[in-house]
Amino acid sequence: MADGSKAxxxxxxxxxxxxxxxxxxxxxxxxxxSLSAIETDPAMxxxxxxxxxxxxxxxxxxxxxxxxxxxxxxxxxxxERRAMDLxxxxxxxxxRGQPSTYTPERGREICDRLANxxxxxxxxxDPAMxxxxxxxxxxxxxxxxxxMYVIARRL
Numbered sequence: 001m002a003d004g005s006k007a008x009x010x011x012x013x014x015x016x017x018x019x020x021x022x023x024x025x026x027x028x029x030x031x032x033x034s035l036s037a038i039e040t041d042p043a044m045x046x047x048x049x050x051x052x053x054x055x056x057x058x059x060x061x062x063x064x065x066x067x068x069x070x071x072x073x074x075x076x077x078x079x080e081r082r083a084m085d086l087x088x089x090x091x092x093x094x095x096r097g098q099p100s101t102y103t104p105e106r107g108r109e110i111c112d113r114l115a116n117x118x119x120x121x122x123x124x125x126d127p128a129m130x131x132x133x134x135x136x137x138x139x140x141x142x143x144x145x146x147x148m149y150v151i152a153r154r155l
Contacts, residue, residue: 016045016049017053019061021044021045022064024044025044025050025065025068026061026064026065026068027068029069029072030067030072032075032076035047035051050065100141101130101134102142104144104145107144107145107148107149108148110129110152111145111152112152114149114152114153114155115151115155
């Protein structure tokens with residue numbers, strides 16, 4: 001139509017608002033539908049018209065629309081919170097890679113060799129010992145080995 005209305009028989013200055021239409025809009029908003037989605041329905045007004053109606057009747061339709069928006073927002077938050085709780089409760093995947101070969105005896109052996117003046121490079125070259133990166137990883141991962149390592153380096 002040339003006047004921009006969706007319904008026939010509209011005249012300038014006349015409102016198409018009815019309480020039934022307001023209840024339909026509020027029900028759709030409360031169910032989680034946005035005003036943008038509602039306006040795509042040819043039988044419904046555009047979102048700016050809905051906002052204008054809410055502004056014009058702030059105590060009636062405006063309050064109902066705000067309550068419907070609040071209800072939809074709270075329902076969305078509850079849904080998101082449940083989804084996050086389910087995500088947090090999901091079983092964690094198994095870690096990949098080899099299990100650590102660290103033992104306190106092996107740690108003492110490495111620290112004894114360091115304390116006797118052997119370098120980390122020469123210890124790591126020994127086929128019976130892990131590489132230097134693994135040993136440094138053990139220093140960070142195992143506090144008892146870290147204590148022994150610090151003392152061995154001082155000696």
